[in-house]
Amino acid sequence: MSNDFSQKVAIVTGAGQGIGFEICCQLAKNGAKVLLNDIDQQLTDHAVSEINAKYPDSCIGLSGDCADINFIREMVKTAVNKFGQLNMVMANAGITLFGDFLTYSPDAFYKVLHTNLGGSFFLAQEASKQMISQGNGGSILFMSSVTGHQAHKNLAAYGMTKAALEMLAKNLVIEVSQYKITVNAIAPGATATERTLEDKDYNKVWSTITPMGRPAKTSDIANAALFFLSPSSGHITGQSLVIDGGWTSVSPSPYD
Template identity: 55%
Template sequence: MKNPKVAIVTGAGQGIGLEIARKLLESGSNVILNDLEKSLTEQAVANLVQLGKGAVIGCSGDSASQETIQELIELALTHFGKVDQLVCNAGITLFGSFLDYSREDFLEVTRVNQAGTFFLTQAAARVMKDQPDGGSILFTSSVTAHQSHENLAAYAMSKAAIEMLAKNLVLELAPYRIRLNAIAPGATLTERTTSDPDYASTWSKLTPLGRPARPEDIAEAAAFLLSDAAKHITGQTLIIDGGWTSISPSPYE
């Protein structure tokens, strides 16, 4: 039997991250699953173990901190001896008007979304570069990196930055057979968004395909880009939004 791949997925306690972890398990990978909240991490691991596919190890903590980054890499190496797939999915959204946006909120968004992605990728790439098959890295961006969205200037900036990181690192990491890509989800039905009772109906009207995405829609695309089926794709961003960025109607109009 082929040696299973080993994946690290951050921000995977629920929503898109959890579905990506699930899909990777179903595809044959062993998974190190991270979430900031311990209860979400533990529940996610318990749910995924029931699939009876591969191994799942939980790691709670701030994925932008050096301590958690080191722990994630060490867990992968201690239990499996390698890191084949990395999904930098953890991120935060702090809404606010540009003219009133605080320095504290700006620095926190950039710390988690940009610095967290940068340094976890660096740590994983240092392992992958010595592996015969390199590895595959995926960033979770957003359609807000492509189209203006009110009160999300800092968030949009951070997501555009990690898309450029995926493109820029091709030059340095391709020689080590390390691929980097990003996905940019649009409106998606997650625990966070469905707390708004009007979210589904609003985005069903605004999305050309007639509905917002489900987390599994995003996970299918993520798993493809991480897999060997995409072995000649690197430095790209795939927008998954049901066509919204093609016409970009605002939910505030």
Template identity: 50%
Template sequence: MNRRFIDQVAIVTGAAAGIGFEIARQLAREGAFVILNDVDAEQAVNAAARISSEYRGHCLPLPGDAGSLPVIQALVDHAIDHFGRVDMVVANAGLTLFADFFEFSPADFQRIMNLNLQGAFFLTQAAARQMKRQATGGRILLMSSNIGQRAYPYLTAYSMTKAAISTMARSLVLELSPHGININAIAPGATLTERTELEDPAYAEVWSERIPIGKVGMPADMAAPALFLLSGDARHITGQTVVVDGGWSGVSNNPEVVIHSQLKK
């Protein structure tokens, strides 16, 4: 087993389930101390306990809205209070809202911007300030989406936030690199999680037909490149967005086209 993160300290938001949980779990598996955040307090506590029990490590819950400025500062403070430092941040928490552009409300617009953009921006700022004080560098990983690079029906506001996340990773290279801080993003495609399966029991079957490699993504498929970008192996990579979607964004002009079946013809 790789132990790339022994005694390093990570903050992972939106991590009670799905991709965030798998990233937190694998960081702990490889030796990291993890501050696990989720808006659902009970799920955050249970997820942290599960990880700590599984790997006999330290995974501490800190529930709260990851778009809230006090919660963001509390996450950094919690890491300092318990472990004395912050080495890695994964700004995973995000909100997806499907809605007709013509009917999209100002309230929903603010909700998605507050979590997806404000949360990522100010968590990055708070963590980078601490990393700068430590003078030991650090790694920041943002969560974009392949939908930030392609048109998809009823997801304009969400798509805007995910495109902005990629721009943020690229832009911050200038300000963070002098302090030894690398910042990157991953852009997951269709991924089978507790949420997506609950929303559509046929999710895996439907998306397996649309993805060129013929199978839907799993949280572990997203965690693998995430951990690589957080590791020392990626020390010369910064400002990049890595798309992890089984080839969907490379060939799809119409998101409703069943690509896999077409390629078989």
């Protein structure tokens, strides 16, 4: 697989830490120019500084709400103005609001939909328009989840959005394939990040119930993302890949 992203430009949302940050690091390492987004300005600034310390002038940051259409347009415009084009988009940003189905509030429901679906949908829309104007195709990747494949307690709304993103990837095949734009999704399972490891039992529990014996590392997910964003996957579109160490094959609950 060729991971040469020289002369390529990417936008990655929700990338101040965790999986998104690792994707940005790997893209920069392999020659890409990256616009890194996170809603948290401090996380954005720190992440950009860390990447540029290793790979000078490879990354710029833009902090803001990536579910807001005006900010989405600003991200695309900024990437193009700074780097001359846009070739790849990783719609990574998402929020998880746990809650029992019977008492789940409308506010929480629509907040999850706004970010997870609205942000991804309209980023793909704006990126596609830019890629079409350039005439050289491109790659769009959505961040799904194993919860879009397997029921998970207190995640009805979140899991629904993740399943919807996989259907969106499939549907956009009809819309953008003629412009040589691929659209796919990756669906991580349990992954060790700064956020998940706030739970002191996370690694132990998921190591026990994951067939491969451990939760994913952020690099496991980034490796798959880079494949879908690379020319090596140029004839793959409308697909979703589960990266979960085999968990969805057996699906034991962490709550048991």
